[in-house]
Amino acid sequence: MANDTKNIIEEIESGEYKYGFTSSIETETIARGLDEEVVRLISRKKGEPEWLLESRLKAYRHWLKMPVPQWAHLDIPDIDFQDIIYYAAPKPRKSLSSMDEVDPELKRTFDKLGIPLEEQMALSGVAVDAVMDSVSVKTTFRQTLAEKGIIFCSISEAVKEYPELIRKYLGSVVPYTDNYYAALNAAVFSDGSFCYIPKGVRCPMELSTYFRINAEGTGQFERTLIVADEGSYVSYLEGCTAPRRDENQLHAAVVEIVVERDAEVKYSTVQNWYPGDKEGRGGIYNFVTKRGLCRENARLSWTQVETGSAITWKYPSCVLLGDNSVGEFYSVAMTNNFQQADTGTKMIHLGRNTRSRIVSKGISAGRSQNAYRGLVKVSRDADNARNYSQCDSLLIGDKCGAHTFPVIDSRNPSAVLEHEATTSKISEEQLFYCNQRGLSTEEAVGLIVNGYAREVLSKLPMEFAVEAQKLLSISLEGSVG
Amino acid sequence: MLVVKNLHASVGDKEILKGIDLRVNPGEVHAIMGPNGSGKSTLASVLAGSEKFTVTGGEVTFLGKDLLSMPIEDRARMGLFLGFQYPVEIPGVTMANFMKIAVNEHRKYRGEEPLTAGEFLRMMREKSAIVELDPKLTSRAVNEGFSGGEKKKNEIFQMAMLEPRLSILDETDSGLDIDALRIVATGVTRLHTGNNATVVITHYQRLLDYIVPDYVHVLYKGRIIYSGDKSLALKLEKEGYDWLINDYREEQQ
Numbered sequence: 061m062a063n064d065t066k067n068i069i070e071e072i073e074s075g076e077y078k079y080g081f082t083s084s085i086e087t088e089t090i091a092r093g094l095d096e097e098v099v100r101l102i103s104r105k106k107g108e109p110e111w112l113l114e115s116r117l118k119a120y121r122h123w124l125k126m127p128v129p130q131w132a133h134l135d136i137p138d139i140d141f142q143d144i145i146y147y148a149a150p151k152p153r154k155s156l157s158s159m160d161e162v163d164p165e166l167k168r169t170f171d172k173l174g175i176p177l178e179e180q181m182a183l184s185g186v187a188v189d190a191v192m193d194s195v196s197v198k199t200t201f202r203q204t205l206a207e208k209g210i211i212f213c214s215i216s217e218a219v220k221e222y223p224e225l226i227r228k229y230l231g232s233v234v235p236y237t238d239n240y241y242a243a244l245n246a247a248v249f250s251d252g253s254f255c256y257i258p259k260g261v262r263c264p265m266e267l268s269t270y271f272r273i274n275a276e277g278t279g280q281f282e283r284t285l286i287v288a289d290e291g292s293y294v295s296y297l298e299g300c301t302a303p304r305r306d307e308n309q310l311h312a313a314v315v316e317i318v319v320e321r322d323a324e325v326k327y328s329t330v331q332n333w334y335p336g337d338k339e340g341r342g343g344i345y346n347f348v349t350k351r352g353l354c355r356e357n358a359r360l361s362w363t364q365v366e367t368g369s370a371i372t373w374k375y376p377s378c379v380l381l382g383d384n385s386v387g388e389f390y391s392v393a394m395t396n397n398f399q400q401a402d403t404g405t406k407m408i409h410l411g412r413n414t415r416s417r418i419v420s421k422g423i424s425a426g427r428s429q430n431a432y433r434g435l436v437k438v439s440r441d442a443d444n445a446r447n448y449s450q451c452d453s454l455l456i457g458d459k460c461g462a463h464t465f466p467v468i469d470s471r472n473p474s475a476v477l478e479h480e481a482t483t484s485k486i487s488e489e490q491l492f493y494c495n496q497r498g499l500s501t502e503e504a505v506g507l508i509v510n511g512y513a514r515e516v517l518s519k520l521p522m523e524f525a526v527e528a529q530k531l532l533s534i535s536l537e538g539s540v541g
Numbered sequence: 542m543l544v545v546k547n548l549h550a551s552v553g554d555k556e557i558l559k560g561i562d563l564r565v566n567p568g569e570v571h572a573i574m575g576p577n578g579s580g581k582s583t584l585a586s587v588l589a590g591s592e593k594f595t596v597t598g599g600e601v602t603f604l605g606k607d608l609l610s611m612p613i614e615d616r617a618r619m620g621l622f623l624g625f626q627y628p629v630e631i632p633g634v635t636m637a638n639f640m641k642i643a644v645n646e647h648r649k650y651r652g653e654e655p656l657t658a659g660e661f662l663r664m665m666r667e668k669s670a671i672v673e674l675d676p677k678l679t680s681r682a683v684n685e686g687f688s689g690g691e692k693k694k695n696e697i698f699q700m701a702m703l704e705p706r707l708s709i710l711d712e713t714d715s716g717l718d719i720d721a722l723r724i725v726a727t728g729v730t731r732l733h734t735g736n737n738a739t740v741v742i743t744h745y746q747r748l749l750d751y752i753v754p755d756y757v758h759v760l761y762k763g764r765i766i767y768s769g770d771k772s773l774a775l776k777l778e779k780e781g782y783d784w785l786i787n788d789y790r791e792e793q794q
Contacts, residue, residue, distance in 0.1 A: 487629070488593070490629050492592070495617065497699065499614060501614075507642065508631060508634065511631055511632055511634035
């Protein structure tokens with residue numbers, strides 16, 4: 061731990077966003093702009109069946125009629141949707157059939173990011189699907205997983221190889237009518253990951269998708285679909301980085317999770333998209349829709365550590381449809397400099413004896429604005445629903461803002477709903493105490509923040525937790541004077 | 542080891558320390574006593590480097606270096622330890638983790654390698670025994686949910702871990718029952734060597750039954766108005782401060 065801390069300090073001193081490099085990979089892009097022809101072009105490039113093209117077009121036409129959502133506590137500049145490139149793909153030298161054929165520059169990029177694409181790195185026990193710009197470049201461990209009947213591949217491949225599963229589940233949890241960015245995603249999504257765990261199977265390793273934006277001027281619209289069939293279990297990790305650029309890049313993803321009867325899914329995210337510079341120039345707009353549907357006795361747990369992006373707009377949610385299903389949301393959202401975040405969750409209790417738990421830890425520093433927005437909804441038939449919500453805000457400095465918008469909508473008198481909220485600052489006394497024991501102020505703040513976020517970090521898989529701890533300290537760079 | 546010359550310090554416009562002179566040598570134990578509000582805790586905080594106070598005059602050398610120009614953490618790493626009157630809580634940070642970072646920061650300052658996990662755990666076990674601190678407390682968050690007695694034991698445990706040259710203990714005896722007082726005071730005495738020094742700030746002579754001081758100073762309105770040996774503490778216990786204060790007033794007039 062002390063070594064980690066030492067490294068953190070060194071990293072704080074040596075630089076800011078360490079994933080800000082670009083890779084010179086030959087990229088195939090289409091022209092900027094969006095119309096029906098672009099939607100058709102994307103579909104054609106991916107060799108998609110007619111039904112998927114139709115569904116894209118329906119989504120596109122619906123999107124045209126929708127207003128841009130304005131309700132979030134965010135100051136979002138007008139986005140020119142005609143100035144975005146909707147498809148960018150690293151040019152493959154030929155069709156990829158083995159690791160050796162992957163562009164060495166691409167391999168180097170993922171090496172730099174610490175993403176093990178080589179199967180030899182089996183030691184780390186994580187199967188990875190890497191998505192560069194718009195397309196999935198490599199999925200590892202497919203053979204091992206296939207032996208258990210687990211499908212883990214890019215969504216484009218899944219469309220070709222498992223059309224009946226995709227047709228059944230795609231858009232079943234987040235329909236294209238859901239919201240503005242979900243509609244846009246349904247129209248132009250280019251790739252993402254698909255994962256299917258068969259009945260009764262416990263996935264033996266963590267599955268991981270790694271998203272990377274590389275090409276300039278592009279938007280990234282991935283689509284992730286996870287189906288955990290009856291009685292199965294999977295733990296899924298998602299990580300994101302992007303190069304440092306003065307322009308803002310749009311990332312509008314959709315994640316859909318179907319948790320069938322008695323199944324359990326854990327979904328962990330460490331979101332570290334480029335947050336923009338100290339003056340608030342550049343950075344990713346991260347507008348994401350994530351939702352899971354829980355059948356009887358199912359359990360879905362979202363854990364997120366959000367440190368990146370110029371603007372974050374996301375509310376990973378649980379629809380607790382089946383009786384006795386459980387939804388959980390553990391979140392650390394940290395904003396610094398001019399970052400803005402409006403994030404939280406929705407717990408929709410539909411079944412009887414459904415339970416949900418929300419633990420949200422916001423950390424604001426610099427001139428950033430950080431909002432928690434949550435909805436706990438208990439329907440008329442959801443007897444004995446229970447929710448516990450805890451929303452804490454930590455302020456560092458006096459120019460940042462923390463806001464909470466918790467909404468409770470209960471239609472059933474048997475519901476038991478608890479809500480706790482705190483707002484705190486790192487006190488001078490805490491810093492003095494740490495300094496007096498020989499810790500520098502940066503070190504002390506990193507330690508106090510990690511302690512504050514501990515309950516959430518402890519939900520992450522081990523290696524991810526260590527990474528997230530470092531990230532929290534690094535993201536605070538320059539926030540204490 | 543510590544030389545304080547004509548030290549003045551204020552909080553806002555209010556001057557609290559009005560010219561303190563103090564010299565502490567290795568192997569010595571000093572007690573600082575005095576009525577409430579005389580500036581005892583302020584003196585401790587100013588020496589440790591608290592930014593709540595502004596030093597408006599005087600100088601302090603510690604181990605030959607200009608103490609007042611050093612950041613708080615370097616004063617600590619050089620071997621200045623402050624036992625807090627009100628130790629703060631740091632939620633979610635375990636005592637063990639906190640101490641591991643602190644100990645290794647001290648070691649780094651001295652150019653030593655960080656301790657291995659094994660060495661560190663052994664050290665924690667040994668040192669927690671000195672103050673009979675329940676070893677389980679080291680896996681709990683720093684001071685969180687600790688009783689008054691546990692917090693004070695925990696301060697002396699940290700002192701044992703960090704092996705300071707000079708320890709300033711700010712009312713370490715306040716809020717302790719008789720058994721806890723004995724344990725804490727015995728712990729401090731066991732840590733005392735010919736190479737380090739201790740300054741205890743206290744209201745009560747009973748602490749000094751265990752930690753026998755070489756010098757007793759009386760602080761009043763920001764000045765040390767009287768110094769003596771351990772018999773002074775006994776006299777103060779019996780007679781209070783009035784006789785000293787009256788003498789002092791007469792002198793001033």
